[in-house]
Amino acid sequence: MTVDLDAAALDPDAVDLSDREFWVRPPAERHRVFDLLRRERPFAFFEEPVIPMLEPGPGYHAVTRYADLDAISSQPSIFCSGKGAVSIIDIPADLHEFYGSLISMDDPRHAKIRRIVSKTFTPRMLERLVGSVREIVDDVLATARRTAAEGDGTIDVVADIAAPIPLRVICDLMGVPDEDRAMVLAMSNIVLSGGDPELIENRDDPLAAFLEAGMTLAGIMERLAAERLERPREDLTTALVTTEVDGERLSSQEIASFFILLLVAGNETTRNAISQGVLALSEHPEQRARWMADPSLDRTAVEEIVRWTSPITWMRRTATQDGELNGHRYREGDKFLLVYAAANRDLEVFADPHVFDLGRDPNPHVGFGAHGPHFCLGAHLARREIAVTFRALFDQLPDLEVAGEPDRLRSSFVNGLKRLPGRLTGPR
Amino acid sequence: MTRVVVDRELCVGSGSCEMLAPDVFEVDDEGVLAVLEPEPWDDDVPAVRDAVQACPTRALTLVD
Numbered sequence: 001m002t003v004d005l006d007a008a009a010l011d012p013d014a015v016d017l018s019d020r021e022f023w024v025r026p027p028a029e030r031h032r033v034f035d036l037l038r039r040e041r042p043f044a045f046f047e048e049p050v051i052p053m054l055e056p057g058p059g060y061h062a063v064t065r066y067a068d069l070d071a072i073s074s075q076p077s078i079f080c081s082g083k084g085a086v087s088i089i090d091i092p093a094d095l096h097e098f099y100g101s102l103i104s105m106d107d108p109r110h111a112k113i114r115r116i117v118s119k120t121f122t123p124r125m126l127e128r129l130v131g132s133v134r135e136i137v138d139d140v141l142a143t144a145r146r147t148a149a150e151g152d153g154t155i156d157v158v159a160d161i162a163a164p165i166p167l168r169v170i171c172d173l174m175g176v177p178d179e180d181r182a183m184v185l186a187m188s189n190i191v192l193s194g195g196d197p198e199l200i201e202n203r204d205d206p207l208a209a210f211l212e213a214g215m216t217l218a219g220i221m222e223r224l225a226a227e228r229l230e231r232p233r234e235d236l237t238t239a240l241v242t243t244e245v246d247g248e249r250l251s252s253q254e255i256a257s258f259f260i261l262l263l264v265a266g267n268e269t270t271r272n273a274i275s276q277g278v279l280a281l282s283e284h285p286e287q288r289a290r291w292m293a294d295p296s297l298d299r300t301a302v303e304e305i306v307r308w309t310s311p312i313t314w315m316r317r318t319a320t321q322d323g324e325l326n327g328h329r330y331r332e333g334d335k336f337l338l339v340y341a342a343a344n345r346d347l348e349v350f351a352d353p354h355v356f357d358l359g360r361d362p363n364p365h366v367g368f369g370a371h372g373p374h375f376c377l378g379a380h381l382a383r384r385e386i387a388v389t390f391r392a393l394f395d396q397l398p399d400l401e402v403a404g405e406p407d408r409l410r411s412s413f414v415n416g417l418k419r420l421p422g423r424l425t426g427p428r
Numbered sequence: 429m430t431r432v433v434v435d436r437e438l439c440v441g442s443g444s445c446e447m448l449a450p451d452v453f454e455v456d457d458e459g460v461l462a463v464l465e466p467e468p469w470d471d472d473v474p475a476v477r478d479a480v481q482a483c484p485t486r487a488l489t490l491v492d
Contacts, residue, residue: 074486111440118441119459123450364482373440375484380443 012041017062017337017412018049018088023313024408027415031354034342038064043328043336048088049412053207057089060316060335061328064342066349066366068326072317072336073370079317079336081374082106086413088316088335095210101257103265103315103374110373113254116243118377120173120236126380129173133385136168137392145397148424154403157420162275163267165389169381170266174259175228175235180220187213188264196410198418217263218256225255236262262378268414269311270382274389275406275417276309280356281390282402287358292394298387301358305386307365308356310341313415315369340366341415399425429467431491432476438487445479445488452476461487 015033016022022030037044043061050056063069072079084091085104102113119125144160155161163185171181190213193206221237228238240255250258281288291297314337322331330336344365345353368376376382393400404421432452439461445453452465452472468476480488 114440115459118443119455119457121443122441122455122459123443123446124454125457362478369484371484371486373438373485375440375442375444377442380447 012036012044015044016046017044018046020049020410020412023412024410028354030341031345034064034339034345037062038342038346042068042326051089051207052205054089054092057335058333060088060337061330062314062337062339062342064339064346065326066343066346068328069338069340069343069366070370071325073338073366073372073374076106076372076374078320078323080106080320081110081315081317083316083318083335085315085317085374088337092207095207095214101254101261102377103261107373112246113250113258114373114377116240116250117236117258120239121377121381123380126384129169129381130384130388132172133169133388134392136172137165137385137388138396140164140168141392141396145424149426153423153425155422155424157278157400157402157422158271158275158417159419160422161389161393162271162278162417162420165274166267166270166385169270169385170263173236173266173381174262175224175233175237176220176263183216184220184263185267187216188267191217191260191264192268192414192416193409193411196418214260217260221256221259222252224259225252265376266378266381268416269378270385272311272414272416273305273309273382273386275420276311276415277305277386277390278393278400278422279402279406279417279420280305280308284356287356291358291390292398295391297358298391300361300363301390302383302386303363303365303367304356304358304360306367306382307344307350307360307363309415310344310365310367311415312367313341313413314339315374338366338370340369343370397424401425430473430476431467432463432465432480433489433491434461434463435487435489438485440485440487442484444482444484448479448482449475453479 042065043063045059045061047059048057063072081104091104102110140161144155147160148155167181167185171184176184190209224237225241228241232238232242240250240258291301317336317338319330319332319334344367347353349364368379401423402420403423406417407419409416409418441455441459441461443455446455449472452463452468454462454464456462465472477490480490
């Protein structure tokens with residue numbers, strides 16, 4: 001892309017959120033564009049990105065103001081998720097089997113299934129998990145230390161720290177055996193690759209790759225589900241296969257798609273919050289020093305990292321009727337992208353929105369979603385993982401330095417890093 | 429006296445309220461929200477107001 005972003009920042013007509021190259025630009029540049037849209041075109045319309053072998057849809061509106069975004073999110077009967085929440089195109093029928101989970105479902109079905117799983121994610125259930133999260137983090141950091149010591153002192157913050165922590169936590173929660181975990185990581189990378197050619201071998205046919213990843217994950221789940229039906233254990237998979245909703249068990253398709261949702265949502269989001277949190281702290285050493293010295297900042301610091309990084313950039317809603325919202329007229333079928341990353345920098349809500357302030361309070365960010373029934377199920381788990389990870393990083397790897405430029409994922413949906421060069425300088 | 433009211437149709441048991449006001453709210457093992465102090469003490473009221481504000485499904489209201 002040759003568009004000069006400074007010029008684009010003055011000219012909203014030059015902005016195209018469907019251009020993949022936009023999404024690998026540094027965050028500061030993307031936020032300049034969001035600021036412009038929020039100010040001048042709060043419901044900016046874009047043509048849909050072109051996806052090989054699929055009919056292009058009618059386009060979408062990017063919602064960048066906090067108030068508009070929250071209004072849409074909190075009226076799920078008018079702005080539904082069932083046409084697809086995680087893709088701009090409507091979900092093709094053959095992918096729906098694997099990806100048509102809770103997140104792309106509306107009430108009443110959504111509420112019933114959500115209640116089954118929400119009991120596994122309550123603050124008290126997670127309190128019991130904290131010890132095991134701490135063990136996992138300690139083990140991962142010790143391994144990273146060894147990797148650096150045995151090599152030239154460098155590590156990849158993503159592969160050596162940010163990826164293994166949530167992977168192990170979520171796989172423990174679900175009861176996924178060790179031997180399947182590398183496959184789970186690889187497949188969830190494909191699911192959330194946004195078609196990034198590095199992660200999808202056949203770039204002409206990303207749909208085939210998504211389908212294959214879905215089938216592989218569903219296969220792992222089917223095997224696990226059968227094992228748990230025979231020998232129940234204390235894990236989420238057992239809860240999923242044995243619980244009834246209105247006298248009805250979840251179908252194997254529902255279980256598989258939910259499993260895929262959890263693996264993917266539980267892995268990629270927390271991973272990117274951790275890796276970009278490390279990056280943000282390295283860019284703001286005074287904030288790092290402040291948090292390191294004061295564990296009572298954990299609560300607000302974690303919220304600020306989620307606001308700042310907004311690991312999931314958007315979710316989609318679709319109008320189920322004609323109407324008007326804050327002066328914007330819409331028609332049934334209109335698609336809206338709730339751009340959380342943009343709303344999280346809305347000056348109307350956040351003082352100095354482009355300042356990274358680990359003590360920010362209140363911080364009503366929408367990094368876990370805005371008001372509405374689809375608010376992140378794993379928010380408490382993510383908060384725990386992030387808080388435990390950073391405290392352990394301060395204690396055990398205080399010498400961690402970012403040693404190069406991050407390599408960004410080419411995706412509009414996940415604000416991700418593929419690699420972040422790091423260095424352990426050793427005790428000084 | 430301030431009283432907490434839960435709309436059971438809206439509540440999805442997210443537990444956001446429990447994070448902010450653990451003395452007043454608890455999501456039980458069945459995923460159902462229990463209000464431990466339906467008429468919270470004055471000391472708890474600010475936290476309860478935060479919890480009402482933070483509820484992702486707007487299932488909580490405070491009645492004065």
